Amino acid sequence: MELLINLTINGLATGMLIFLLASGLTLxxxxxxxxxxxxxxxxxxxxxxxxxxxxxTGSFFLGILFALITGLVLGFITEKxxxxxxxxxxxxxILITLGFMxxxxxxxxxxxxxxxxxxxxxxxxxxxxxxxxxxxxxxxLFIIFVGFLIFxxxxxxxxxxxxxxxVRAGVMNxxxxxxxxxxxxxxxxxxxxxxSALAALSGVLxxxxxxxxxxxxxxxxxxxxxxxxxxxxxxxFPGSLLxxxxxxxxxxxxxxxxxxxxxAVNMMxxxxxxxxxxxxxxxxxx
Amino acid sequence: MTTLLKxxxxxxxxxxxxxxxxxxxxxxxxxxxxLLGRNGAGKTTTLKTIMGLTPASKGSVTFHGRDIxxxxxxxxxxxxxxxxxxxxxxxxxxxxxENMKVAMRKEDEATLARQEYVLELFPDLxxxxxxxxxxxxxxxxxxxxxxxxFVHDSKLLLxxxxxxxxxxxxxEKVMEAINEMKKTTTIVLxxxxxxxxxxxxxxxxxxxxxxxxxxxxxxxxIHDEELKRKYLGIG
Numbered sequence: 001m002e003l004l005i006n007l008t009i010n011g012l013a014t015g016m017l018i019f020l021l022a023s024g025l026t027l028x029x030x031x032x033x034x035x036x037x038x039x040x041x042x043x044x045x046x047x048x049x050x051x052x053x054x055x056x057t058g059s060f061f062l063g064i065l066f067a068l069i070t071g072l073v074l075g076f077i078t079e080k081x082x083x084x085x086x087x088x089x090x091x092x093x094i095l096i097t098l099g100f101m102x103x104x105x106x107x108x109x110x111x112x113x114x115x116x117x118x119x120x121x122x123x124x125x126x127x128x129x130x131x132x133x134x135x136x137x138x139x140x141l142f143i144i145f146v147g148f149l150i151f152x153x154x155x156x157x158x159x160x161x162x163x164x165x166x167v168r169a170g171v172m173n174x175x176x177x178x179x180x181x182x183x184x185x186x187x188x189x190x191x192x193x194x195x196s197a198l199a200a201l202s203g204v205l206x207x208x209x210x211x212x213x214x215x216x217x218x219x220x221x222x223x224x225x226x227x228x229x230x231x232x233x234x235x236x237f238p239g240s241l242l243x244x245x246x247x248x249x250x251x252x253x254x255x256x257x258x259x260x261x262x263x264a265v266n267m268m269x270x271x272x273x274x275x276x277x278x279x280x281x282x283x284x285x286x
Numbered sequence: 287m288t289t290l291l292k293x294x295x296x297x298x299x300x301x302x303x304x305x306x307x308x309x310x311x312x313x314x315x316x317x318x319x320x321l322l323g324r325n326g327a328g329k330t331t332t333l334k335t336i337m338g339l340t341p342a343s344k345g346s347v348t349f350h351g352r353d354i355x356x357x358x359x360x361x362x363x364x365x366x367x368x369x370x371x372x373x374x375x376x377x378x379x380x381x382x383x384e385n386m387k388v389a390m391r392k393e394d395e396a397t398l399a400r401q402e403y404v405l406e407l408f409p410d411l412x413x414x415x416x417x418x419x420x421x422x423x424x425x426x427x428x429x430x431x432x433x434x435x436f437v438h439d440s441k442l443l444l445x446x447x448x449x450x451x452x453x454x455x456x457x458e459k460v461m462e463a464i465n466e467m468k469k470t471t472t473i474v475l476x477x478x479x480x481x482x483x484x485x486x487x488x489x490x491x492x493x494x495x496x497x498x499x500x501x502x503x504x505x506x507x508i509h510d511e512e513l514k515r516k517y518l519g520i521g
Contacts, residue, residue, distance in 0.1 A: 169380060179360075180363060
């Protein structure tokens, strides 16, 4: 039983990190129809900038804040310079964002060097609690808490605020939103920046979780995020959460019970969902 | 009467297709101008070009004396043009209330009063206020689309085929509403249903193969059997 609880907490924590990365991706795709393969690069930049600032100041929360700002700034630059010229053209989007992903990765090495960087869990989040025979690692619970908190904040914004309404309407029908007098391009920019900030947050939280960060870390995680977006339904925020938890849990259980299948399980999940619900678990009605 | 909207020789391409090849017409303040023509004549594209959704490559669109030909869609809308597309453009996952909220640029007294007015015009919307737009009937969707375009202080409404796919009793309701709206707003209507168009239109513009072929008073067209037979296939 204690093993199952531990595997579940582990899976949930991984799921939350994937969710933070995928949620930005799904909003960007749902609203803007933009395939952003540079998203993983923003994740890695979040990890490096956040851990660098954390090391510099000794405050993990300032590190998180710095990663968020890095995400917002890089999101602004990426949208203005890379994405704006290729709106509406998926082939060009794939090529230019993949290229930009490589540029972001190499730039990381220019700024912080080619070596891996160690990332420690801050002392107040280190260690674990023992409840009966169950050992609960504090930092994993912290990640799960942050994941649900971010989900709550974004759900509130999407459901209860005017900008959230506009984003949801834009996912369903962009032309109509413009015809109602709303500058959708400005909304695109805000969403892109928010999505990039979430990617950076995911990166900086991931760093102490894995203990070490490296420039290419974005590639690996971005693939998981894309799988989650497809499973959850492109453009669906709750879909991303559910799919990320599924992927996280499946990976965690499989790694223990059937290690040989632990890498394939995500692809299998995606294949099963695509066979029975090609549109993903959740979809937006236009 | 003052000209509110002037479309002067617009040409529009969609992909490689030259859809509009010199559309000319004007909408006068306080009137209902109807664009008539067969399927595929270019009526819907004309409205989309006015809104900037399919921008014109040549010619000009002037609203209130200002050139809006190259303006982005949202600016055109904010200048006071409301648009009801052929497919109504309802946000299916948003409730009726939320659909209205997206359309309201501000929630001041004047806008709320307009919302009240439009809800009296379409009481069904009040009944289904919390229902998702995607679950409304075709007629209710049409009403919501018109209410949404009207709630902002629109000086001009572009309405594309409001009777399409609706039951006769619902068409009557929509017509009554348009008649009510025309008291405060100028309307440009695209309509295939000639009976409806002739009952509410003041002026007509006949479009064929992307060109304006004739324009004038609706009363003249009602009595011109040859023109109706040639371009509308009726009479």
